[in-house]
Amino acid sequence: xxxxxxxxxxxxxxxxxxxxxxVLAISIQIITRLFPFKQEKEDTTxxxxxxxxxxxxxxxxxxxxxxxxK
Amino acid sequence: MDALFNLFSxxxxxxxxxxxxxxxxxxxxxxxxxIAKEYEPLLLIPIGFGILVANLxxxxxxxHDSGIIGLIYSAGIKTELLPPIIFLGVGVLTDFRPLLGxxxxxxxxxxxxxxxxxxxxxxxxxxxxxxxxxxxxxxIGGADGPTSIFLASKLAPxxxxxxxxxxYSYMSLVPIIQPPIxxxxxxxxxxxxxxxxxxxxxxxxxxxxxxFTGVVASLAIPSSAPLIGMLMFGNLIRESGVTDRLKKTAGxxxxxxxxxxxxxxxxxxxxxxxxxxxxxxxxxAMGAVAFxxxxxxxxxxxxxxxxxxxxxxxxxxxxxxxxxxxxPMAARxxxxxxxxxxxxxxxxxMAAMGPNVAGVIGSAVAAGVFLxxxx
Numbered sequence: 001x002x003x004x005x006x007x008x009x010x011x012x013x014x015x016x017x018x019x020x021x022x023v024l025a026i027s028i029q030i031i032t033r034l035f036p037f038k039q040e041k042e043d044t045t046x047x048x049x050x051x052x053x054x055x056x057x058x059x060x061x062x063x064x065x066x067x068x069x070k
Numbered sequence: 071m072d073a074l075f076n077l078f079s080x081x082x083x084x085x086x087x088x089x090x091x092x093x094x095x096x097x098x099x100x101x102x103x104x105i106a107k108e109y110e111p112l113l114l115i116p117i118g119f120g121i122l123v124a125n126l127x128x129x130x131x132x133x134h135d136s137g138i139i140g141l142i143y144s145a146g147i148k149t150e151l152l153p154p155i156i157f158l159g160v161g162v163l164t165d166f167r168p169l170l171g172x173x174x175x176x177x178x179x180x181x182x183x184x185x186x187x188x189x190x191x192x193x194x195x196x197x198x199x200x201x202x203x204x205x206x207x208x209x210i211g212g213a214d215g216p217t218s219i220f221l222a223s224k225l226a227p228x229x230x231x232x233x234x235x236x237x238y239s240y241m242s243l244v245p246i247i248q249p250p251i252x253x254x255x256x257x258x259x260x261x262x263x264x265x266x267x268x269x270x271x272x273x274x275x276x277x278x279x280x281x282f283t284g285v286v287a288s289l290a291i292p293s294s295a296p297l298i299g300m301l302m303f304g305n306l307i308r309e310s311g312v313t314d315r316l317k318k319t320a321g322x323x324x325x326x327x328x329x330x331x332x333x334x335x336x337x338x339x340x341x342x343x344x345x346x347x348x349x350x351x352x353x354x355a356m357g358a359v360a361f362x363x364x365x366x367x368x369x370x371x372x373x374x375x376x377x378x379x380x381x382x383x384x385x386x387x388x389x390x391x392x393x394x395x396x397x398p399m400a401a402r403x404x405x406x407x408x409x410x411x412x413x414x415x416x417x418x419x420m421a422a423m424g425p426n427v428a429g430v431i432g433s434a435v436a437a438g439v440f441l442x443x444x445x
Contacts, residue, residue: 004443006194006201010187010208013439017432018180020290024283024431025176028275031282032170035274 085127089342096340097121109242113215113333117238120337133338143335147230152332153220154300159325160216160430161304162317164397166279168423171268174375175389175421179428181371182393183436185211185364189356197352202226205440207353210236211360212433213244213394219336220297221437225444231339232350236357241396247358248365248391248403255369256387260376261411263386265421273309280305287435293445294438298431361394368393368425385421392422395429 004012051063078084100118104111120139124132133143146152169175190208193199199207202225209221210233218237222230240247252261284302288295304320307313368390376384388408392400401422408416 003201006191006204009201009205009440009443010190012443013436014180014183014187016291016439017183017435018177020287020435021176021180021428021432023286025173027282027286028170028173028176028279031278032173032269032271032275035272035278037270037272037275 080128082127082129087342089346090125090127092346093121093125093340093342096345097125097337103242110238112329113238114242116330116333117235117337120334121340122337124338124341131338132341133335134341139335139338142331143338146328146331147219147223147335148227150220150223150296152328152335153216153223154296155328156216156325156332157297157434158300158304158320159328160397161280161301161306162308162321163325164301164305164308164427164430165423166305166427167271167276168268168420169425169427170271170275170279172421172424174385175424176428177375178368178372178390178425179393179395179430179432181390182364182368182395182425182429183212183432184367185360185362185394186433186436188363189360192359193352193356197356199352200226202444203229205444206233207356208360209233209433209437209440210240210353210357211364211394212429212436213237213241213361213364213396213400214430214433215241216332217297217433217437219332221440224441228344229349229353230336231345232353233357234336235340236354239354240357240361241399244394244396244399245403245406247361248400249407251362251365252369252388252391252404252407255366255373258411260373260387261408262416263384264416265384265386265389265418266382268420268424276309277306280309283431287431287438291435291438291442293441294434297434297437301430301434364394365391368429386416386418389418389422389425393425393429393432395426395433397426397430398423400429401426 047066050066054061054063097118100114100121103109104114104118123129123139130137131139133139186208189211190204193207194201194204206222206226206229209218212218215234215237219230219234222233280302284299287298307316307320369387370390372385372387372390376387379385386408388404392404394400401419404422405417405419408418
């Protein structure tokens, strides 16, 4: 069998990259649906600490949301 | 007096030629860029110093000599040991959540590999490089240093120096290369697309991802397993939450040690007689072509996807440029560009990290395909 041309090698490469990454994208979509993110319960101690600290710095401020960014 | 002349004739000074001086200048430029401009300093300083010592006549410090650097080269590059270990460290340092929270960005990482194939075809047909050499030149478009070194060491070891130099140079020049392309291919309206935050991903999904990806990619393209397998192993160490010591070692001292060895030995492959050729200039030029087309591919594919998305779900096409996998530089460049263009209203850093890390997987897969078909 003749060795493939660079054109067909390159075509195979980009096609394979698209194929594998598409499979991964679809699989991850399924996985994230099967195992959805669940909001963890708020830690009341941390909540109280943040509210009290903030009220000292900015009196009268109302804390409506605390978000942890990892 | 004769003894002194004899001693001088045996010194390196007596053997320095014009080529050596040119290489000293190249080495000096790289070290200058690393220190003064902070362009990829962790790599350009070892590479620059490697070039310097490799071109000291009679010092036997080149990668193909019998000295210490030759020893590291034989044990670390020829055996394909070092690039996968770098990937292990990269896996530890990479957070795949932005990608998992917006899986469509996998496709942008794939589209941004288009420069690899265009440059490879161009190198083969326009400049007469062999297929193996052309593939190695093309992979520069992936903007992934370890992948370029991995592929070059297997397919065309004689091109290792210029290919690695081109890959790392263009990676460091992302802030200069990409903004004009972004400006040229996107409209003001497109740059102002403010994407909603990606959905949050559960711990279970984050843990399944490296195992699943490692298995699927390695089964599909076994020759990509050393890179993707190690990348995903590193990510599992990171996300498991129970291997803190391994995580610290792989993402800290280990990757640092390997970076020193890799940079030094790659730099030391660039001896004057091997590097100062027209072939090197062509490789650098084709590398730029590959990199430019990869950036364009990511942006244009994002625009293409937008044709099928409803108004509220459109993606900012600028994030496609981050698919070239120079992590995290490309994502940062997109963030800076879009933020400046929109007076700080739009900040797509996290969205751009998705295609950015997908690009790492994409370029490793492309390298695997080249290995499978050409080795």
